[in-house]
Amino acid sequence: MTTRTGMLVLAGLAALASTAVSAADQSAQVERGRYLVTISGCNDCHTPGGRQVAAAIPEKDLLIGVPVGFQGPWGTSYASNLRLVINSMSESQWLAHARQERLPPMPWFNLKAMTDDDLKAVYAFVRSLGPAGVAAPAYVAPGGKVNTPYIVFVPQVDKQQAVTR
Numbered sequence: 001m002t003t004r005t006g007m008l009v010l011a012g013l014a015a016l017a018s019t020a021v022s023a024a025d026q027s028a029q030v031e032r033g034r035y036l037v038t039i040s041g042c043n044d045c046h047t048p049g050g051r052q053v054a055a056a057i058p059e060k061d062l063l064i065g066v067p068v069g070f071q072g073p074w075g076t077s078y079a080s081n082l083r084l085v086i087n088s089m090s091e092s093q094w095l096a097h098a099r100q101e102r103l104p105p106m107p108w109f110n111l112k113a114m115t116d117d118d119l120k121a122v123y124a125f126v127r128s129l130g131p132a133g134v135a136a137p138a139y140v141a142p143g144g145k146v147n148t149p150y151i152v153f154v155p156q157v158d159k160q161q162a163v164t165r
């Protein structure tokens with residue numbers, strides 16, 4: 001083997017090694033994203049059945065948005081289809097998008113407090129699932145006509161309770 005060929009072989013091996021490392025890094029990042037999404041409750045609102053189904057929901061059905069509104073003084077909001085939102089943007093767009101203020105009951109302050117690395121892991125996980133489903137219904141302003149089922153987020157005072165106090 002000439003020196004030149006030897007160097008080429010070495011360069012090739014180094015390139016292969018770095019590809020292998022980055023693939024391993026990537027799968028660790030996806031795994032961390034899966035973990036973060038699970039423990040931070042995103043599925044509670046963004047996955048159909050996320051709050052109601054005790055059995056594990058197949059990954060292909062995660063985070064596709066829910067067409068049941070959350071109604072309160074802010075109007076009626078819908079948990080977005082994160083599979084479509086996240087798969088439509090670059091990682092740097094996601095970092096900015098994820099930190100924006102949102103309507104209740106989205107815990108946007110929790111997402112805003114995530115480190116860049118955590119947000120990138122959530123991004124990698126949702127990208128690994130790919131796009132699926134349809135966009136969630138559009139936000140309806142207070143007093144507007146709502147065409148879907150919705151959950152009312154208003155504190156209730158039981159009449160009986162009010163009398164006996």
Ligand code: HEC
Pocket residue numbers: 037040041042043044045046070077078079080081082085097098101102103104105106107110111122139
């Ligand atoms: C209690 C319900 C709830 C939980 C839990 C929740 N979300 Fe949301 N999320 C919403 C609602 C409702 C909206 C729509 C808010 C709006 O219209 O401003 C939303 C919007 C978003 C958006 C904006 C998407 C767009 O339309 O551009 C992102 C990103 C998001 N959520 C990510 C997450 C992630 C990641 C988690 C887990 C850490 C999470 N959410 C947990 C209810 C929730």
